[in-house]
Amino acid sequence: MEALLETAFWIGLFKIIWIDVILSGDNAVVIALAARSLPAQQQRKAILWGAGFAIAMRVCLTVVAARLLQFPFLEIVGGLLLLWIGVGLLQGDDPQSGDSSAPGSTSMFAAIRTILLADMVMCLDNVIAVAATAQGNFTLLMLGLAISIPLVVFGSTLMIRLMERWPAIVTLGAALIGWVAGETIANDHVLADFTGARPWVHYAAAAAGAALVLLVGTTLQRRQAASAGPEQR
Numbered sequence: 001m002e003a004l005l006e007t008a009f010w011i012g013l014f015k016i017i018w019i020d021v022i023l024s025g026d027n028a029v030v031i032a033l034a035a036r037s038l039p040a041q042q043q044r045k046a047i048l049w050g051a052g053f054a055i056a057m058r059v060c061l062t063v064v065a066a067r068l069l070q071f072p073f074l075e076i077v078g079g080l081l082l083l084w085i086g087v088g089l090l091q092g093d094d095p096q097s098g099d100s101s102a103p104g105s106t107s108m109f110a111a112i113r114t115i116l117l118a119d120m121v122m123c124l125d126n127v128i129a130v131a132a133t134a135q136g137n138f139t140l141l142m143l144g145l146a147i148s149i150p151l152v153v154f155g156s157t158l159m160i161r162l163m164e165r166w167p168a169i170v171t172l173g174a175a176l177i178g179w180v181a182g183e184t185i186a187n188d189h190v191l192a193d194f195t196g197a198r199p200w201v202h203y204a205a206a207a208a209g210a211a212l213v214l215l216v217g218t219t220l221q222r223r224q225a226a227s228a229g230p231e232q233r
Helices: 007-023 024-034 040-068 074-091 104-123 124-134 140-167 168-186 187-198 201-233
Strands: none
Touching: 007 140, 024 040, 024 074, 024 104, 024 140, 024 168, 040 104, 040 140, 074 104, 074 168, 074 187, 074 201, 104 168, 140 168, 168 187, 168 201, 187 201
16 A cells, blocks of 8 residues: 555556557557448457457566567467458458357457457557566556556557448557567567667568558458359359
8 A cells, every 4th residue: 555655656657547548559450450240249249358468468477478489480480370350350350250240249259359369469569668667567557457458458449439430440450560560570589689780671571561461451351252243143
């Protein structure tokens, strides 16, 4: 209780909340993309469960994130996984979920699974910043992350509404995921010497990731539309 009365505690809490606000934008995009095609009621459930599990996973990863990032090729694998997720979200619904317009628990669980996979990759660098700010204060860390849950939920809900009104945001969101994927690959420990001497590689890799997601995703979209055309006739 004494810690709650200290000025340093509240300054640290403000810093963590501010970090979460800044870094939760891409997570809100992922959640919105994954849940946008679900029925309205399942959208809310997917957002709540996805955001809740994602925050809980961040708490667990905070303890080991610094060590995880030292494993060679971990971020390269994570970046490739993120590219796959970005292409899938741009292409359309999860192939295992069937018809997205039909209500069903499989679709919602597929959306939650996508949210968790993407957030697991995207949050590794982020949790280090939060852990450094908390400086070992577990109460401060838990409180800051708990407050961030409604921020992520609100951001995801807002993004879905914007995507419904302006479909082009879906393409921009997928490009953002590709951008983060490229950055993640370039940040891998085994590439540190190469990228450290060439800072431009980070931007080139991020741009290449965004371009790859858009290129592959839109190509698959067109193939799906072409194959669906004859069936509808």
